[in-house]
Amino acid sequence: MVSSSTVLEFFLSLAVKASAETIHQMASSTTQGLQWGPCNLNTTLPVQCAKLTVPLDYTNSSDSRTISLDVIKYPAQKEPKRGSILLNFGGPGQDGLNSMLAYAPIQGPITGGYHDLISWDPRGTGNTLLFNCFPVDPTGYYAGLGNTLASAADTAVGLLWAQGQIISETCYNQLKDIGDYVGMAFVARDMMSIVDALGEDGLLRYWGISGGTTLGATVAAMFPDKVDKVVLDGVMNAHQYYNMFGEPEMVAATDATWEQFLRGCIAMPQNCALAHNRTFEELEATMLQLFTKMRESPPVYNGSIVFDLTIFKSHVYNSLYRPSSWPGLALAIDDLLQGNLDTFAARILGGAGAIPQQAQAILGIRCGDKRRRTGDVADLAPDFAQYRRQSRWFWDWAWGYYVTPCAQWKFSARERYEGDFRVKTRSPLLFVGNTFDPVTPLVSARNMSEGFEGSVLLTHNGHGHLALSQPSNCTDMAIQRYFLEGILPAPGTVCEPNLPLFATGA
Ligand SMILES: *[C@@H]1O[C@H](CO)[C@@H](O)[C@H](O)[C@H]1NC(C)=O
Ligand SMILES: *[C@@H]1O[C@H](CO)[C@@H](O)[C@H](O)[C@H]1NC(C)=O
Ligand SMILES: *[C@@H]1O[C@H](CO)[C@@H](O)[C@H](O)[C@H]1NC(C)=O
Ligand SMILES: *[C@@H]1O[C@H](CO)[C@@H](O)[C@H](O)[C@H]1NC(C)=O
Ligand SMILES: *[C@@H]1O[C@H](CO)[C@@H](O)[C@H](O)[C@H]1NC(C)=O
Ligand SMILES: *[C@@H]1O[C@H](CO)[C@@H](O)[C@H](O)[C@H]1NC(C)=O
Secondary structure, eight states: OOOOHHHHHHHHHGGGSOSGGGOEEOSOOSOOOOOOBOOSSSOOSOOEEEEEEEESOTTOTTOOEEEEEEEEEEOOSSSSOEEEEEEEOOTTTOOSHHHHHHHHHHHHHHHTSOEEEEEEOOTTBTTBSOOOSOSSSTTHHHHHTTOSOTTSOTTHHHHHHHHHHHHHHHHHHHOTTTGGGOSHHHHHHHHHHHHHHHTSSSOEEEEEETHHHHHHHHHHHHOGGGEEEEEEESOOOHHHHHHOSSOGGGGTTHHHHHHHHHHHHHHSGGGOTTTTTOOHHHHHHHHHHHHHHHHHSOOEETTTEEOOHHHHHHHHHHHHTOGGGHHHHHHHHHHHHHTOHHHHHHHHTTSOOSOOSSTTHHHHHHHHHOOOOOSOGGGGHHHHHHHHHHOTTTTTTSSHHHHHHHHTOOOOOSOOOOSOSOBOOSSOOEEEEEEEOSSSOHHHHHHHHHHBTTOEEEEEEEESSSGGGSOOHHHHHHHHHHHHHOOOOOTTOEEOOSSOTTSSOO
16 A cells, blocks of 8 residues: 555566576475565665565375465564564555565554564565566556446446456466466465564464454464464455455445545634535535546546546545545645636646555455456446445445456456454454554454454544554554554454544645
8 A cells, every 4th residue: 555656666676587497396385484684675674575485285195396485574663572564564465574664664663672673575576476468568568457336338348347357368378377376375375484484483473554453354264273363454345355256345334434524624714725614514515516527537647638527536545544644635626616727737747646556466365366257247246336335435346356367367466365254363463443544444343253253343433545544642552552452443443543644734
């Protein structure tokens, strides 16, 4: 979920590396200790890196091929050291090494600073089976595919379906050698290989965010006896991830988050360019008109750029992830209302694209993990209907880029977690969910928490994607207490963010 455009460009620049060559034959496939050394990364953080050899195919003991995982450590700042905590940053398909540079300075202090933080490039990213379907033109052709909104025209669903077929077939032809080996279950086994190689107590300490929560639920369900501490923040519904074409629950709180943007604006007019003298109802009505205008007569900028509904809604949706960007979003929308396209353009162009993961890793992992396939777009209708029921404003945003490719996907993860996520773990998990999260709603956190015996759901009464995006000392302390003392917050605990919405201007 790192989404600054420089980080994005950096991720995209990595996408041209070959991937099949990283599969090697090796005599020894047993895990060795990790040899830490300098990282080949542009950073002043005191990180160290290592490589770990693991099997390519955990399901076939007569297949001796191996892959090498790139592992990174952000050392504990304090003594005495506790056991390491593994981190995964979501997507699925977000790399581990570069994300660590962005997140360790935030997550490290929250843990208390006594744990080494460890991450790794999951299969499908970095140098490890990088899932790149478009090596010749990594950003150009693919970037235009699958980004249309389903509501943009009555032909859009057909277009998305056809583009999904192109993506699926291109990925298959490009990545036949690796496509079946990049799912979550194998990543879970890679994680346990790292845990073993660390040579500590053999138990899993893990903090997963966003897509990293489905990985966390999967590893905890596959290895319940190895769980020491697992924190899952920004929880996805893992049942929908594995079992449905789409994941409509994803947008269950998107409308509510959008309404909070409008209400927060009205409540803090001095920091919100959209407030003027409007009431909430007036502002909401103005927004309905604007969305209709963007659909029916989008403005043309500079004689060549159409700011259409897709661009507009994507910008709004992406901004909802981070409350700190809401004053800027208000300025951009106000520009649009006033017809100030120059300033609007300056604010939104160069923002993060719709697919901020490494190459097509998000598809490689997610699509291979999904059980269902179809050749008939009509089979997706029930899922689409659920998206519509979940969100009036954004139902069409969330599914375009992966739902249609995944439904027609030609790979299948070698191994999938086949259980129902009803699990008793060695120690209980801590789930964290935001009341107003536009993409991983509280209802999904509740759903997943109900399956894990003894787990507690901490409600972060904040906005945006992940508790990290509107910080709360209360939430941070709960996470720290869990990692340091193993103490879960009382069931029903609600934490307030430190600052209200629009506390500062853009
Ligand atoms: C390394 O990072 C610094 C600070 O972000 C940046 O100014 C510099 O251009 C980077 N160097 C390379 C080789 O990417
Ligand atoms: C397992 O690996 C062996 C050796 O590479 C191979 O011949 C065999 O086809 C593999 N089995 C499966 C089910 O992929
Ligand atoms: C708000 O309303 C007052 C009184 O109706 C008016 O004088 C003022 O110009 C309005 N301000 C804005 C920003 O519209
Ligand atoms: C607008 O058009 C001018 C002249 O064609 C061009 O130089 C400029 O780069 C354009 N600006 C943007 C943001 O596309
Ligand atoms: C969790 O979500 C799945 C998929 O939407 C649903 O089938 C299941 O009933 C839910 N379970 C709970 C406990 O809410
Ligand atoms: C949160 O913690 C920081 C650092 O200890 C402190 O400066 C700040 O006042 C705290 N905020 C709240 C709302 O408790």
